[in-house]
Amino acid sequence: MTHSRTHAHQATSVADTPGGPVTPDPHTPLTTSLTTLHRHLTARLGEAARAWLDQALDEAAAHPGTHGPISPWELRLAEAGRRCGPEHADAVRVLILHAARADTDALTRVYAQGTAAERRAVLHALPHLVSGPQALPLVEDALRTNDTRLLAAAVGPYAARHLAAHQWRHAVLKCLFTGVPVTEVAELDRRARADAELARMLGDYAAERTAAGRPVPQDLYRVLPLTDPEAGPPAPVTPPPPAADHGTSGAPHPHTAPGADGAHGKES
Template structure:
């Protein structure tokens, strides 16, 4: 059986965190429900306790310590509890109790949970993907989640989550990147992004950029992170366009992409823009630092984004 994390230590960590951060009544409720489900794992029991969690433990963000965050990372590389809420922690703890020896039955039940989940429950489920058993069997569910129009759910799948880069096929992975670009998510928070760069994605992103430019719209400079390894004559033209832009983020993106390329044309471009190369080196820029700087500087969300409750829903700005 394929495990991404050892379930017993993971359950133990979650229980300790619940004991520490939940109220005494909330902790007692969680223990009672988890034990009852363990003794008699009926689907109805699980659905009820999974849904009821916020009423008993609340929805407050949890101020995890650096040591606690490191413990989670030690259980599963890339598993990040930053920003988690109390109900999210408890719901994932409950999910870790689902019977999983029978892969088919496990995936079927988990799919039912996904299909019945509200927005906050989906966030918990998608952030749990890196620690759930049978990860290969969950790839289709993760790919379906990319189609969501709820930004908080999309972020749970795409950002600070090691699962997509490790288990999505190329088609689903490319869709994840394109959706993240289209909805202007911070691409530097997509874990494993560089390892999954591919030629098809590079040209899809270039086509998207050309459509945006033709409509006099902005293009996130992070988009070019996925092109450097595949620079050809066509993509080099994009780099020449970028170095002529007013926005320094775009100019730096062209330099970073060319620095990753073995193309003689890319090297020639770098020779002609030594001033930009020097700036990139002096600022010690890489794609992560460029992305973080751009996230700070780009300002408010563009037209087409609307606040919806506690999350953000995304409408197609091109429609």
């Protein structure tokens, strides 16, 4: 066994189907150590897929880093969906990236050249592989897209740790606008706590929607109470009844994942 299968961190996975909903892989824990992630995967993969994953991890551990124009483990990233099933591909790719000890340069190359699915895996792998803020350009790039699954991956633990307050607030607003559930935003309670500027931005956004006759996203009422400096632990908030909306909002449905901007639309 390689060290990649025993190093404990947290990982998150989302579905790997083109145009699919912004939902986590139902077969893989939302937040787990890589050891547990590997155990859950092997318990659910068929014999051929398990053998392929073990070989891919051993190969990545034996030949980490970059070798030539493309490393063998990068080819395995491209095969993950076909070999292990799209519902497991994000988690498989995270394990391979970790086994390969991909540094920021390698992660940036995979992100720049990869499909949307491979870009998601890079974002999910950041908390395990990059200790500082040097990979933030990848998060910032993902936050400029309208690919809801890429956005969901971008607001994970790495962004919670390193994204500047101004950018993080705009990321929360982007989730509200595109329909990415705010439950995808890592450490939302901590980062939103007593944030008066975020409260102002949320209020302005709600006012704009109301003035335009459009419904206010229900998730806004999940975030807004967190910004109260006197607030204790989050309590359930009852939002007003949703207004009728006949497709005039301009924002995609929460379960619609539009293609990403430019090259981000590739999928495997």
